[in-house]
Amino acid sequence: MNDFSFQTACPEGDPVVLPRAEHGISRSRITENSLKVLYRLHRHGYKAYLVGGGVRDLLLGRQPKDFDVGTDATPEQVKKLFRNCFLVGRRFRLAHIRFAGGELVEVATFRRAPTPEDIPEDPAEHPFYAENLFGTPRQDAFRRDFTINALFYNIADFSIIDHVGGLEDLQLRRIRVIGDPQERFREDPVRMLRALEFAARLDFDLDPAADAGIRQCAPLIAEASPARLREELMELVRHRVAGQVLAECQRYGMLEWLVPGFRLAPEAEALLRAMDDRGGKAPAPPEAKVLAALYYQEFFAGLDPERDMNLAEVLGRAGKLLRGHCQH
Structure with a gap:
């Protein structure tokens, strides 16, 4: 610096x-x-x-x-x-x-x-x-x-x-919101994702007020436009911080509101982090690969014989989670 x-x-x-x-x-x-x-x-x-x-x-x-x-x-x-x-x-x-x-x-x-x-x-x-x-x-x-x-x-x-x-x-080296964090997050819930993105990209810390604001306002992310959330997800991929930020979303209790019913499994996080760690000037992976990494565990867990789900049920459950992305 x-x-x-x-x-x-x-x-x-x-x-x-x-x-x-x-x-x-x-x-x-x-x-x-x-x-x-x-x-x-x-x-x-x-x-x-x-x-x-x-x-x-x-x-x-x-x-x-x-x-x-x-x-x-x-x-x-x-x-x-x-x-x-x-x-x-x-x-x-x-x-x-x-x-x-x-x-x-x-x-x-x-x-x-x-x-x-x-x-x-x-x-x-x-x-x-x-x-x-x-x-x-x-x-x-x-x-x-x-x-x-x-x-x-x-x-x-x-x-x-x-x-x-x-x-x-x-x-x-801190991320601080201008004004009252809870008020600003209510104005635009996507700011919570952006705060986590900048902290990851720059290796900064959230200041205590921003940290508390995200914990309090995490459910509001469900009110954000799906199109903007999709755009923000790809921004995380472009900046090679998708795995880290989505893991942080889960830690803050935001991920369950971002994608209802979804939990970032270790395998999916590992795949996203592998994409983030691609070397040199490799281009960002296409959106289809990102979604495949996100829903990898959901699909393959359904094929576990102990869960007694047929293929139609597996595809139906994964499809429900994917539908929000595919419609926008």
């Missing part, structure tokens, strides 16, 4: 600002196209920050797989600056800037949480109103999930801006 120093206390409302001389991020580690986006926004008078996981990874000495940009320019203003820009997302409006060679830089306008005055007379007619309320960088930081994902790199002076204590959490 890059060495850096920081002040741990600051006046209410003021961020910690880490000057260029006090952190190890070099522009040579940021892609040329990402720098083009940042500099053009800055030249036209807009705030332009690298945001999120890219800043976290650079501070940890890791090379990010992509870079995201935050700005006070609206999506329409961003589009005017870049001919190769396309606006995407109905729920959450974003600017995608695509370059030759396939690199895509995602640009998001700083958002804020809604106030009572923002609620429309008929929310049903405006279901996504809360996702597109533009705000300040500080307001945007407090909307993010974990402190280590809410750090900003300011292209204007190459400083790191920290509104939420993320620098300290990087130093202490």
Whole structure:
């Protein structure tokens, strides 16, 4: 991890600002196209920050797989600056800037949480109103999930801006939720899986409040969209932490709510961990292989003569567990 120093206390409302001389991020580690986006926004008078996981990874000495940009320019203003820009997302409006060679830089306008005055007379007619309320960088930081994902790199002076204590959490190697963990997990139960994922990927610990929040809110994972859960499962596979995270889900009592009736058997965990441990730059296994590993024990246990189940019953039971995946 890059060495850096920081002040741990600051006046209410003021961020910690880490000057260029006090952190190890070099522009040579940021892609040329990402720098083009940042500099053009800055030249036209807009705030332009690298945001999120890219800043976290650079501070940890890791090379990010992509870079995201935050700005006070609206999506329409961003589009005017870049001919190769396309606006995407109905729920959450974003600017995608695509370059030759396939690199895509995602640009998001700083958002804020809604106030009572923002609620429309008929929310049903405006279901996504809360996702597109533009705000300040500080307001945007407090909307993010974990402190280590809410750090900003300011292209204007190459400083790191920290509104939420993320620098300290990087130093202490801990995953801390922004705000009250139970409240944030109720807002979006998938955050519990993401907390476990980041802890596994980075070899960090959950802070006590996050740990307690997951134990309390574990059943809420059943309310998450199956499509999002499926996407998150494949994210665990891509980052080679599926076996570890699903074992943690079982330890927290979350797995039984993720997949009712399912328990991660030692054989299935071993298969997933073997996939996680594949060497070099081997591609992630296809989803079919992941599901086969997950349900391996359920299928073969049914073939045990002592359980007195015929093949139709075995396939029926395994099929019930698989159906949620196959429908989305």
